[in-house]
Amino acid sequence: MTAQLVTEGIVKRFGGLTALDQVSFEIETGELVGLIGPNGSGKTTFLNVLSGFYRPEQGSVWFEGRSIVGREPSALAAEGIARSFQVTKIFRRISVLENLLVPGLTDWSAAPRETAEKGHAILDGLELGHLVREPAASLSGGQAKLLEFGRIMMLEPKLVLLDEPFGGVHPKLKRLMHDTLRDWNARGTSIILISHDMGSIFDLCRRIVALQNGRVIANGPPEVVRSDPAVLQAYLGTRSARVAS
Amino acid sequence: MIGRDVFRQVVVGAAVLALFLVVPLFGLGEYWIYILTIGFYYAILASSWSLLVGYVGRISFAHMAMSGLGAYTSVVASGRFDLPLVLSIPLAGLVTGIVGLAIGRLCLRLHGAYLALTTIAFSEIVRITITAEHEVTRGSLGLAAVGLFETTERTPYYYSFLALLITCLLIMWLVLRSRIGLFFVAIREDEDAAASLGVKVVRWKIFAFTFSSVIAGIAGSFYAHFVQLVTPSMMSIQEMGFVLSMAVVGGFQNIFYAALGGIFLEILLETLREIGEWRMTLFAVVVILILRFAPNGLFGELLRMVLKRRART
Numbered sequence: 001m002t003a004q005l006v007t008e009g010i011v012k013r014f015g016g017l018t019a020l021d022q023v024s025f026e027i028e029t030g031e032l033v034g035l036i037g038p039n040g041s042g043k044t045t046f047l048n049v050l051s052g053f054y055r056p057e058q059g060s061v062w063f064e065g066r067s068i069v070g071r072e073p074s075a076l077a078a079e080g081i082a083r084s085f086q087v088t089k090i091f092r093r094i095s096v097l098e099n100l101l102v103p104g105l106t107d108w109s110a111a112p113r114e115t116a117e118k119g120h121a122i123l124d125g126l127e128l129g130h131l132v133r134e135p136a137a138s139l140s141g142g143q144a145k146l147l148e149f150g151r152i153m154m155l156e157p158k159l160v161l162l163d164e165p166f167g168g169v170h171p172k173l174k175r176l177m178h179d180t181l182r183d184w185n186a187r188g189t190s191i192i193l194i195s196h197d198m199g200s201i202f203d204l205c206r207r208i209v210a211l212q213n214g215r216v217i218a219n220g221p222p223e224v225v226r227s228d229p230a231v232l233q234a235y236l237g238t239r240s241a242r243v244a245s
Numbered sequence: 246m247i248g249r250d251v252f253r254q255v256v257v258g259a260a261v262l263a264l265f266l267v268v269p270l271f272g273l274g275e276y277w278i279y280i281l282t283i284g285f286y287y288a289i290l291a292s293s294w295s296l297l298v299g300y301v302g303r304i305s306f307a308h309m310a311m312s313g314l315g316a317y318t319s320v321v322a323s324g325r326f327d328l329p330l331v332l333s334i335p336l337a338g339l340v341t342g343i344v345g346l347a348i349g350r351l352c353l354r355l356h357g358a359y360l361a362l363t364t365i366a367f368s369e370i371v372r373i374t375i376t377a378e379h380e381v382t383r384g385s386l387g388l389a390a391v392g393l394f395e396t397t398e399r400t401p402y403y404y405s406f407l408a409l410l411i412t413c414l415l416i417m418w419l420v421l422r423s424r425i426g427l428f429f430v431a432i433r434e435d436e437d438a439a440a441s442l443g444v445k446v447v448r449w450k451i452f453a454f455t456f457s458s459v460i461a462g463i464a465g466s467f468y469a470h471f472v473q474l475v476t477p478s479m480m481s482i483q484e485m486g487f488v489l490s491m492a493v494v495g496g497f498q499n500i501f502y503a504a505l506g507g508i509f510l511e512i513l514l515e516t517l518r519e520i521g522e523w524r525m526t527l528f529a530v531v532v533i534l535i536l537r538f539a540p541n542g543l544f545g546e547l548l549r550m551v552l553k554r555r556a557r558t
Contacts, residue, residue: 051441077443089438091431102431105424106443112424151442 004029004190005050005159010059012045012214019045020056021214027159032181032191034205034222036198038234042214043194044086047161050192051083052076063159078106080158084148084165086194092137096128099136099147103154115154122150127176142173149180159190166197178204202226210234253552258501265407269400278399280515281508285406286468288507289413291491293460295503296417298492300426301453302433306485307348307364308461310371311341313480315462316469320390321381323470330393334466341462342455349451356436360454365482372480387476390469402471409467410504413460417500420456429453487514490528494535496542505544 003026012020020042027033035043048054050061052073061068068076082103091099100119104110123129126146131139139147145165152160162181166174181204185191195201201208201222208225210218212234218225225231269278294308315337322333352363375382382388394401420426428449431439440446469475478484487510495506513531517524539546 053437053440072445072447073437073440074443074445077441083441085438085441089435089441091434091438093434094427094430098427098430101424102427102439102444103442105427106445155443 002029003027004031004064006062007050008060008062010046010049010056010061012042012049012054012056019214020049023059023211023214023216025209025216025219027190027192029158029190030185030188031207032185032193032205034201034208035192035194035211036196036201036208036225036231037211037217040213041211041234043211044163045214046211047083047163047192047194051081051161074106077103077155077157080155081161082152082155082157082159083161084145084152084163086163086167088141088144088148090136090139090144090147093135095133096123096136096139096147097132100150100154103151119150119154122153126150126180140170142169145169146173146177149177153184157189159192160184161192163194164196165193166195166200174200254501254548257548261505262411269403275399278403280511282399282403282406282471283468284508284511285403285410286464286471286507287488287491287511288504289410289464290461290488291495291497291507292414292417292500292504293457293464294488295492295495295497295500296421297453297457299498299500299503300421300429300433301450303353303450303454304358304361305364305454305457306361306482307367308457308488309485310364310368310480311345311458311461312465312468313375313475313477314344314371315341315465316390316475316479317375317382317388318462319466320388320469320475323391324388325381330391330470334463334470337466338459338463341465342459345455345458346451348458349454353450353454354447368480368482368485372477375480376477382477385477387474390473390475392473393467393470406467406471409464413464414500414504417460421500425449425452490532494532494543496545498541499545502542502544506542509543 006026008024010020010023011018023042023046025046035046037043045054049056052068052071052075055070063076063079063081068079068081071079091102097116097119100122101112101115104115104119105112120129120132123132126149128139128143128146128150131143136144136147149165165177169177178200181191181193193201193205205222207220208218208222209216210225210228210231212230217230217234218228220228265281268281273281290308290312294305298304318340319330319333319337322328322336323330328336348363348367352359376385378384393405421429428439428444431442431444432446432449436446465479468479488507491507491510492503493506494510495504496502510528514524514528517527520527535543
């Protein structure tokens with residue numbers, strides 16, 4: 001396996017706050033990596049750097065051997081990097097199907113009819129097929145998260161960045177989301193998954209990277225990261241970490 | 246469901262069009278033909294402004310400046326350089342398009358209210374520059390313009406403005422029905438989400454601003470060759486306020502409703518002329534009432550009520 005995405009020494013500051021401090025990371029093609037850390041540890045900022053929304057002050061980001069620092073988010077989407085957002089960002093005043101047509105039709109060679117058929121098939125797979133013509137505003141929180149999954153699938157990405165996809169989702173829908181992620185991963189799509197839902201993280205990921213105060217404090221298999229003293233300290237505090245060890 | 250809605254809108258649109266086509270044939274006076282012609286001019290401006298605001302979600306206050314720029318371009322090109330109107334009017338569209346592109350490139354990369362603020366400043370700069378300049382524009386005295394037709398009759402102007410309005414609406418509708426219209430709405434709903442899905446957000450915002458500027462410029466040049474005089478007052482913030490009110494009252498999330506808003510408010514303003522300056526107060530009250538009871542615009546609400554009643558019977 002080869003590294004699909006590599007970051008070296010990423011630094012991102014907001015005024016006096018260093019949100020990312022020398023973050024070096026890599027993901028192999030077809031890997032599913034969990035990104036964990038307490039609130040404010042820099043997880044979402046890191047995703048924003050990878051997807052082109054933030055430009056780092058220092059460091060480099062390489063995707064499939066090419067530097068992507070400074071590239072627009074739309075260009076990175078076309079290159080194969082898709083993402084979801086912590087606060088769901090669906091297009092509320094258009095229909096569920098039209099939400100999927102937006103990414104589908106950014107490829108100018110895609111015909112509208114075939115794109116709509118593809119959208120229908122994806123929505124059926126996500127159990128949203130009966131809602132295609134409904135305005136997206138009528139969806140529940142969990143269905144809205146699934147709709148974001150559907151939009152990502154329209155792009156047929158190589159790397160998916162997911163920011164808290166399971167937040168406030170009904171357990172039944174969460175199972176469907178787990179199955180969808182496993183299915184993407186089985187087809188060779190790499191995934192970076194941010195979640196506070198440790199059950200989902202340990203269930204899905206074969207490698208976990210932990211951040212604290214913008215620094216990588218652990219990187220390894222779930223069973224190793226789970227008992228890493230630095231991670232325990234970050235989540236539970238010094239005293240609890242001592243007790244746990 | 247969507248198909249049926251479009252069909253109903255087409256039927257209603259065809260009925261309104263038929264009405265405007267036959268109205269001059271039934272003894273409508275020259276004065277009201279003149280007023281309706283001006284109404285068509287405002288309809289073009291209100292609908293092209295609503296394309297930017299209602300579909301892309303970006304507010305511009307430069308629309309009347311673009312219209313004025315188009316008017317002056319065509320009048321100067323035809324009056325000073327003897328360019329025929331068939332060339333000077335497209336030149337007006339070209340100039341406003343270039344200016345729109347430049348402003349768009351300058352401030353549409355930024356989020357938030359930068360376009361609104363920049364366009365207020367731009368409008369005032371253009372208006373004051375033209376007022377202060379005398380050699381080419383004759384300042385606040387204005388410039389005389391040649392007419393579109395040699396006749397002094399109003400009816401040919403009425404039909405040519407109606408044709409221009411239909412052409413502009415048709416072109417805008419085709420753009421909005423295409424994938425570009427879907428990208429516009431995605432940008433309005435959430436710029437970051439649209440960008441993350443591959444929509445070239447800055448490019449389409451600039452396109453929308455340039456496109457609406459071109460339409461405003463061409464409308465302005467037609468207007469100049471209709472009233473045969475162009476003055477800086479057509480670019481005033483008050484005029485911009487009229488266009489904004491027309492789009493909001495008609496329904497700025499639909500170009501057709503915004504166009505009807507333009508015609509409706511022009512008729513209302515003329516009807517209230519007898520009460521002098523009080524008409525502006527009454528006009529404002531009407532706008533507030535419509536915003537209170539039909540926040541999505543008067544015509545969308547009316548159509549919804551009519552269709553609901555028909556569905557019940």
